[in-house]
Amino acid sequence: MGWEWKEDKNLRFLTIPGWSQMGVITAFSTRNDGISDDPYSSLNLAFHVADDPVKVLENRKVFLAGLGQPLEKCVAAQQVHGVNVISVSERDLGRGMSELESAIPECDGMVTQDNIGLMGFFADCVPLYFYHPQINMVGLAHAGWKGTASNIVTKIMEKITAAGGSAKDCFAAIGPCIGSCCYEIGEDVAQIFREKFHNVIFQTSSGKYRLDLVKANLELFLKEGILPENISIANLCTSCQSELFYSYRREGITGRMAAFITMRKGVI
Numbered sequence: 001m002g003w004e005w006k007e008d009k010n011l012r013f014l015t016i017p018g019w020s021q022m023g024v025i026t027a028f029s030t031r032n033d034g035i036s037d038d039p040y041s042s043l044n045l046a047f048h049v050a051d052d053p054v055k056v057l058e059n060r061k062v063f064l065a066g067l068g069q070p071l072e073k074c075v076a077a078q079q080v081h082g083v084n085v086i087s088v089s090e091r092d093l094g095r096g097m098s099e100l101e102s103a104i105p106e107c108d109g110m111v112t113q114d115n116i117g118l119m120g121f122f123a124d125c126v127p128l129y130f131y132h133p134q135i136n137m138v139g140l141a142h143a144g145w146k147g148t149a150s151n152i153v154t155k156i157m158e159k160i161t162a163a164g165g166s167a168k169d170c171f172a173a174i175g176p177c178i179g180s181c182c183y184e185i186g187e188d189v190a191q192i193f194r195e196k197f198h199n200v201i202f203q204t205s206s207g208k209y210r211l212d213l214v215k216a217n218l219e220l221f222l223k224e225g226i227l228p229e230n231i232s233i234a235n236l237c238t239s240c241q242s243e244l245f246y247s248y249r250r251e252g253i254t255g256r257m258a259a260f261i262t263m264r265k266g267v268i
């Protein structure tokens with residue numbers, strides 16, 4: 001089950017049609033189709049990057065309207081490159097959606113069994129999506145190198161197994177993120193990944209190191225027992241594709257794309 005582009009007159013985004021057929025809406029936005037000005041032009045969906053919050057809110061409405069989702073039925077968290085995973089329920093509806101302050105604090109992973117849209121923000125870090133059809137649970141995680149090295153995948157899977165779901169029935173996906181083509185790291189980070197993962201560090205001709213975060217998270221999926229045929233990888237580098245995506249590594253001060261997942265009905 002692969003990622004595909006979907007577009008109407010107002011919005012272009014990535015989704016996994018195979019998951020839509022199972023009743024789960026997934027999306028990853030681009031930097032286009034919004035109203036923010038440089039350096040956030042144009043569909044910046046995050047409040048925490050010092051963009052005009054009025055424009056961010058308008059951008060979120062454009063994005064969610066394209067998915068057929070009401071803003072007040074979604075939840076967002078304040079991501080801190082940690083491994084804290086929160087079970088979100090109806091009482092959290094709307095948190096973090098109209099302003100930063102109400103977002104779930106210090107949280108890089110969310111799961112829910114309710115009809116809630118989970119939203120996370122990305123510019124190079126890895127968006128991880130989860131769906132378990134038997135227990136009706138979806139999950140979303142934000143994994144940079146720290147979250148990957150600290151194994152946020154396992155923290156999500158702990159929530160899924162605690163609710164009675166088995167890894168072999170779980171679907172998992174990786175959205176666009178910085179690729180090993182662009183993600184240069186220092187010796188200290190390289191050493192951490194050399195110890196914890198297999199063949200995810202590459203040495204360049206100039207003696208520098210590059211890290212493959214997709215491969216590292218894929219390794220974690222498989223280690224947890226998720227089946228290869230249930231894993232969907234976008235294989236798009238946010239740093240290479242400057243027309244499509246924001247990249248923190250490439251641009252520094254910039255906007256954020258959104259990753260989105262829900263079991264609610266929508267247009268996809």
Ligand SMILES: [Zn+2]
Pocket residue numbers: 178179180181182183237238239240241
């Ligand atoms: Zn690249």
